[in-house]
Amino acid sequence: MPDLLGLLSYGTFFLVFVTIYGLVVLGLNLQWGFTGLFNVGVAGFVAIGAYTSALLTAPDYPNQIGGLGLPIPLGWLGAMATSGLAAFIVGVAALRLRHDYLAITTFGIAVTLQLVALNAQGLTGGPFGLQFIPKPFADIIADNLAWNLTYLAMAATLLGLSYAALERLVRSPWGRVLRAIREDETAAESLGKRAFRFRLQAFVIGCMLMGLGGALYAHFVGYIAPEDFLPILTFQLWTMLIVGGSGNNRGAILGAVVVWALWTLSGNVLRELVPAEHQARAATLQVVLIGLLLMLILLVRPRGLLGEEAIVSRHMKDSAGELQEE
Amino acid sequence: MLQLIADGFVIGSVIALGAIGVTLVYSILRFANFAHGELLTWGAYLAWTALLGFAAVWGPMEPLGPFSFGWTLLASLGVAAIATAALALLVDLLLFRQLRRHGSAITLIMASFGAALVLRNLLQFIFGAVPEYYSREIQVAIRLVPRDVLGGLRITPDQLFVLGLTAVSVVGLHLFLTRTTLGKAMRATSINPQLAQVTGIDVDRVVRATWIIGAVLAAVAGVFSGLTVQLRPQLGLDLLLPLFAAAILGGIGSVYGAVAGGLIVGLAESLSVPIVGAEYRAATAFIVLIAILLIRPTGLFGERP
Numbered sequence: 292m293p294d295l296l297g298l299l300s301y302g303t304f305f306l307v308f309v310t311i312y313g314l315v316v317l318g319l320n321l322q323w324g325f326t327g328l329f330n331v332g333v334a335g336f337v338a339i340g341a342y343t344s345a346l347l348t349a350p351d352y353p354n355q356i357g358g359l360g361l362p363i364p365l366g367w368l369g370a371m372a373t374s375g376l377a378a379f380i381v382g383v384a385a386l387r388l389r390h391d392y393l394a395i396t397t398f399g400i401a402v403t404l405q406l407v408a409l410n411a412q413g414l415t416g417g418p419f420g421l422q423f424i425p426k427p428f429a430d431i432i433a434d435n436l437a438w439n440l441t442y443l444a445m446a447a448t449l450l451g452l453s454y455a456a457l458e459r460l461v462r463s464p465w466g467r468v469l470r471a472i473r474e475d476e477t478a479a480e481s482l483g484k485r486a487f488r489f490r491l492q493a494f495v496i497g498c499m500l501m502g503l504g505g506a507l508y509a510h511f512v513g514y515i516a517p518e519d520f521l522p523i524l525t526f527q528l529w530t531m532l533i534v535g536g537s538g539n540n541r542g543a544i545l546g547a548v549v550v551w552a553l554w555t556l557s558g559n560v561l562r563e564l565v566p567a568e569h570q571a572r573a574a575t576l577q578v579v580l581i582g583l584l585l586m587l588i589l590l591v592r593p594r595g596l597l598g599e600e601a602i603v604s605r606h607m608k609d610s611a612g613e614l615q616e617e
Numbered sequence: 618m619l620q621l622i623a624d625g626f627v628i629g630s631v632i633a634l635g636a637i638g639v640t641l642v643y644s645i646l647r648f649a650n651f652a653h654g655e656l657l658t659w660g661a662y663l664a665w666t667a668l669l670g671f672a673a674v675w676g677p678m679e680p681l682g683p684f685s686f687g688w689t690l691l692a693s694l695g696v697a698a699i700a701t702a703a704l705a706l707l708v709d710l711l712l713f714r715q716l717r718r719h720g721s722a723i724t725l726i727m728a729s730f731g732a733a734l735v736l737r738n739l740l741q742f743i744f745g746a747v748p749e750y751y752s753r754e755i756q757v758a759i760r761l762v763p764r765d766v767l768g769g770l771r772i773t774p775d776q777l778f779v780l781g782l783t784a785v786s787v788v789g790l791h792l793f794l795t796r797t798t799l800g801k802a803m804r805a806t807s808i809n810p811q812l813a814q815v816t817g818i819d820v821d822r823v824v825r826a827t828w829i830i831g832a833v834l835a836a837v838a839g840v841f842s843g844l845t846v847q848l849r850p851q852l853g854l855d856l857l858l859p860l861f862a863a864a865i866l867g868g869i870g871s872v873y874g875a876v877a878g879g880l881i882v883g884l885a886e887s888l889s890v891p892i893v894g895a896e897y898r899a900a901t902a903f904i905v906l907i908a909i910l911l912i913r914p915t916g917l918f919g920e921r922p
Binding site: 327329331384385387388391392394395396398399400402403406407409410522523526529530533572573575576578579582583585586589590593 | 723
């Protein structure tokens with residue numbers, strides 16, 4: 292039954308991407324959904340992670356810095372570290388000010404990183420990008436489908452761990468402070484919570500998840516180039532969060548599934564319908580469609596598919612249940 | 618050296634005109650409009666369309682004196698300014714106005730980010746991704762300063778036109794904001810919206826005026842960019858970071874600050890070319906932005922952080 296096998300193979304491929312996007316959207320959800328930080332440079336932080344992990348683990352590149360050949364888990368940890376460091380620098384500059392400034396600064400860092408990726412040939416390989424990024428267990432598992440399934444299992448484990456950790460975090464006192472700051476900074480400050488410090492922590496942790504997502508992408512595809520991290524990526528990730536429901540971790544993952552399904556589906560339809568010579572032009576319509584979807588959700592159902600839970604603390608939940616019974 | 622400064626002023630003029638729109642929208646509607654760069658692109662392409670239309674009716678454009686363009690480009694600039702203002706009002710009506718009623722300020726930024734992508738891709742769908750030019754006439758640059766004085770200075774008539782019309786636009790805007798009732802109402806709304814409303818200022822009218830002024834100046838800036846460089850769908854996206862840097866450097870809400878900020882960012886970009894190379898030119902705006910946020914987040918002429 293070749294068709295079933297093809298479907299399974301396609302489904303695995305699709306799910307690996309959903310898992311990676313889900314991880315990044317979880318990071319974005321911590322920043323926007325729970326803390327109200329508007330990060331327009333998501334693609335930049337994903338790119339830092341992807342490039343770091345590639346440079347740490349790949350075999351030696353000729354005429355280029357990097358290619359240290361380290362074990363892959365070290366590359367992933369390195370990806371989280373560099374993305375977190377970049378977030379720390381941006382955060383210190385912008386998080387003390389009004390939220391618009393963070394938006395503009397993160398936009399700026401994404402633009403700048405895109406320039407570095409394109410032009411710093413000695414580090415990033417320029418427009419040709421980095422190749423031969425090692426695939427974990429590729430020497431043991433030869434079969435393509437089996438390897439994809441293994442990678443899916445690894446990525447899904449990381450997504451599950453991140454989900455569980457974030458669920459604990461946002462329900463903890465720390466997470467409730469984040470929401471308090473988002474709703475009313477003055478009130479939170481008056482209770483002795485240093486808003487800047489909490490914001491910076493949430494921003495850095497979120498960006499570390501984005502860096503990890505970038506590293507997972509690099510080792511799955513085995514090849515990265517600057518065009519993988521254009522502003523359209525940021526836009527797709529944002530649409531996933533808004534469609535799924537910001538402030539809800541399950542919503543973030545659901546949004547990744549729904550939007551990526553719509554994106555690949557609309558891409559396939561356009562490929563079927565539009566003759567080859569007009570495909571580059573038709574691809575722009577795909578972006579317009581997703582953009583209209585985002586704006587429609589913002590206008591009609593700003594909560595997204597799954598909205599935010601109003602009460603997260605288990606102490607409050609008990610009393611809320613009692614109140615409802617009365 | 619002199620040449621770099623002159624080039625910086627020409628780029629700075631484009632940035633300044635765009636940054637005025639950013640700073641006006643930011644101070645009156647209270648959000649950072651990521652779609653503003655697309656107004657520049659649309660302005661530039663709408664003028665190009667009008668130019669093709671004029672050429673179809675009256676035949677090809679005759680260059681005007683030393684310039685590379687004829688009077689039809691000036692007419693096209695007018696058409697583009699009106700059409701871009703209509704576009705900005707349409708986006709406001711369909712999107713921003715609805716969100717102003719229900720959503721928070723930050724939803725507006727996100728919506729503007731989405732609007733930017735839709736507008737840019739729609740434009741690329743209609744006009745294609747190949748660079749275009751208003752005119753293929755070759756211009757002789759005028760030598761203003763001989764080569765042995767600080768490297769000399771040559772400037773094309775088109776560049777002088779850009780500098781001149783920028784100055785005229787800024788002076789015109791200054792007179793509008795200080796002498797007319799609507800201009801004063803705009804300044805009042807920018808400083809204190811609640812108080813402005815209490816004193817009977819029609820806020821909807823102020824909002825419309827803000828979009829119209831921002832869009833007209835964006836169209837002019839877009840045409841300038843098309844005239845001195847080329848027309849590309851990424852024209853506005855590439856200018857967005859310099860626009861924000863200029864608006865913040867000048868101080869949010871300050872029109873003169875935006876002009877000064879635009880010229881400074883333009884100069885910084887131009888002067889950085891021999892140091893870091895032309896490919897990193899756009900990153901200069903980012904360095905300026907980070908520096909101003911760390912040292913003086915209120916900007917040169919601003920009061921609100």
